[in-house]
Amino acid sequence: MIAHDVQDLLDSLAMAVGRGMAVDDPEGRVVAHSVHHGEVDQVRAQAILSRSVPAEVEVWQEAHGVATTREPVRIPANPALGMAARLCVPLLHRGRRVGSLWIIEGGGPLSSEEEARTVRDAAAIAALLDGGGSSHTLRRLLNGEITVRRAAGILGEGPLRVLAVRAPAGRGDAVRGEGSRGDVVRGDAVRGDLVRGDGSRGDAVRDDGAGGDAVPDDGPRGDAVPGEPGGVAGVVGDELSRMRRPPAFAVVDRHVVLLLNGGEDASALGESLAARAGGLVGISAVHPGLGSLRQAYGEAVAAARGAAAEPALGPVARWPELGVYRLLADPTAYSLGSLREHPALAVTLETYLDHGGDAQETARLLHLHRTSLYYRLARIEELTGRSLKDGTQRLELHLALKLARWNAV
Numbered sequence: 001m002i003a004h005d006v007q008d009l010l011d012s013l014a015m016a017v018g019r020g021m022a023v024d025d026p027e028g029r030v031v032a033h034s035v036h037h038g039e040v041d042q043v044r045a046q047a048i049l050s051r052s053v054p055a056e057v058e059v060w061q062e063a064h065g066v067a068t069t070r071e072p073v074r075i076p077a078n079p080a081l082g083m084a085a086r087l088c089v090p091l092l093h094r095g096r097r098v099g100s101l102w103i104i105e106g107g108g109p110l111s112s113e114e115e116a117r118t119v120r121d122a123a124a125i126a127a128l129l130d131g132g133g134s135s136h137t138l139r140r141l142l143n144g145e146i147t148v149r150r151a152a153g154i155l156g157e158g159p160l161r162v163l164a165v166r167a168p169a170g171r172g173d174a175v176r177g178e179g180s181r182g183d184v185v186r187g188d189a190v191r192g193d194l195v196r197g198d199g200s201r202g203d204a205v206r207d208d209g210a211g212g213d214a215v216p217d218d219g220p221r222g223d224a225v226p227g228e229p230g231g232v233a234g235v236v237g238d239e240l241s242r243m244r245r246p247p248a249f250a251v252v253d254r255h256v257v258l259l260l261n262g263g264e265d266a267s268a269l270g271e272s273l274a275a276r277a278g279g280l281v282g283i284s285a286v287h288p289g290l291g292s293l294r295q296a297y298g299e300a301v302a303a304a305r306g307a308a309a310e311p312a313l314g315p316v317a318r319w320p321e322l323g324v325y326r327l328l329a330d331p332t333a334y335s336l337g338s339l340r341e342h343p344a345l346a347v348t349l350e351t352y353l354d355h356g357g358d359a360q361e362t363a364r365l366l367h368l369h370r371t372s373l374y375y376r377l378a379r380i381e382e383l384t385g386r387s388l389k390d391g392t393q394r395l396e397l398h399l400a401l402k403l404a405r406w407n408a409v
Contacts, residue, residue, distance in 0.1 A: 006128050010034050013121045017103070017114040020044060023091070023125060024100045026137055026154035027146060028053050031099070031129075043083040044104060057081055061088070066100065072119065077106065085109075089118055091126035095245045097154065098129040134248035138259055141290065142252060142297055148290045155248055155290060160261035162284040162293070164300035165273050166308060167232050167254060232256050235277040239269075255301055259293070267316065274315035280307040281316045302329035324396040331403050338383050345383070346401065348376045353398040357388070 006023060014021045014034035022033040022044065030047050047053050053061075061067075064075050066088045077085040084106030091099040101122045103110065110118065134154055141151045236256045240246035249258040260266050270281040282303025284296040299319035306325035307314030319326065339346055352362045352373075363373045377388060386393040 006032050006125055009121055009125050009128070013118060016117065017110060019110070020104045022047065022102045023129075024053070024102065025129075026097055026099055026134070027150055028058060028100075043081060054081075057083060066090075072115065074105070074109070087115070087118070089122045091122055091129060093123075093126040093129070096134060096248075098126050098134065101125060135250045138248045138257070139250040139252065141293060142250075142257075144294075148293075152290055155259055156261045157289055158261060159286050159288060160259060160290070160293065160296060161266050161286055162296040162300040163258040163260055163266055163270055163273075164282045164297070164304045165232055165236060165256040165258075165277055166280045166282070166301075166304040168278045168280075232277045232279055236273060239273055239276060252297075255304065257297060257300070267318075270316040280304050280314050282307060283316065283318045285319050298330070302326070305329070323392055324399060327396060327399050327403065331407075336384065336397075336400055336404065339380065342379075342383070345376055345380050348373070349380050349397065350401045352377065352388075353394060353401070357394070 010021055010023060010032050011034050020034055022030050025031050030053075033044075033047075043053070043057055060078050060081060060083070061075055065073055066075065069088070069090055070092065072087055072089045075083075075086045075088060077083060084104050087103040087105050087110060089101040089103070090097055091101055101118070103118065109115075137146065137151050137154045140146045141148070141155070233251050233256050236249055236258070240249065240258075243264075245262055247258050247260050247262060247264060249256055251257075258269075260269070266283050270283055273279075274281045282300040282305070284299035284303070287293070287296045302325070303313075303317040303319045303322055306322045306329070307317035309325060313322065313325070322329070336346070339349070348362070348366060348368075351365055352359070355361045355365075359370060359373055359377075362368075363370050366373070368376075381388055384397060386397055388394055388397075
């Protein structure tokens with residue numbers, strides 16, 4: 001197992017340089033520690049027992065740049081905290097930070113040879129951890145177990161899209177990589193009420209500073225390891241391994257969920273994954289940042305479901321183009337937009353649709369000349385961006401009008 005390989009590397013390195021060491025995940029929680037070599041300070045002992053680092057120690061470490069460094073950085077001793085001097089080596093793989101390696105240097109700094117070996121072994125540890133750290137963080141953020149602030153340094157900031165890959169029909173379990181668990185994010189996370197912006201369920205991603213559970217001894221719970229044989233997760237992992245800076249991804253229920261926030265071409269990636277995995281792909285709208293990750297996730301899953309329900313939408317479906325299925329997934333997602341500013345046009349449209357597109361009957365009921373009616377209908381198409389000659393788009397507009405009535409009472 002990966003956790004055992006990390007532990008073996010860590011113990012071998014600790015013995016070679018004669019220092020105590022620990023590996024943290026990107027959220028600062030201890031995932032592995034060596035046997036004791038040399039000095040054991042109060043902070044190390046507490047971290048081993050609680051599998052976490054006290055907040056005041058985190059502040060001291062971050063003040064010396066450990067959260068953003070791409071090179072080894074030394075942290076001076078802090079007697080008030082019971083903390084000896086340390087060397088922090090960032091664990092980087094394919095340009096992504098997957099954790100940190102900590103070495104106690106209370107008895108003096110490592111030699112240049114020891115530091116060089118530490119950096120080499122750190123790269124090997126990072127390669128083993130990759131696919132677990134960012135994947136685990138993505139899943140925990142979707143679950144609301146960690147905050148946006150804690151996840152931002154791992155998953156990145158700025159505009160994002162979520163891409164969801166749905167297993168082919170009849171292969172519901174095929175999404176899971178061998179030995180992975182896809183049930184960590186609760187099954188109700190794909191329901192439409194999670195994509196609303198009204199706070200009823202969309203506030204699961206918190207920014208209140210609360211943390212989550214410690215990582216079990218055998219590594220992050222439920223991670224699908226990239227490259228693992230079998231299932232859609234293995235196909236996705238293999239595809240992403242070809243990218244210079246692969247996005248974070250996690251197995252969530254029946255989907256493999258990817259976080260795209262590095263300028264990736266969502267459509268091209270979706271087409272490639274759909275072709276290789278033989279499944280369906282849903283792509284969310286663009287969102288401003290991790291604070292709306294849960295909403296983007298709901299949109300991507302709904303889009304993939306739309307592709308399953310309506311083959312004409314797939315194999316890659318995009319939330320903004322989902323039409324009536326967007327209304328079914330989230331009744332608040334569709335707005336009549338500027339049509340609301342023209343009550344007479346809204347009445348004309350509803351009457352026209354209520355009577356099956358019968359222009360003569362609509363004109364009679366509204367006391368309009370046929371020419372005036374056709375002018376209004378053309379104006380409605382212009383304002384809504386929908387064609388009244390398209391049955392699906394007519395249905396979308398009709399449902400939106402009825403939902404507006406429903407929500408008004």
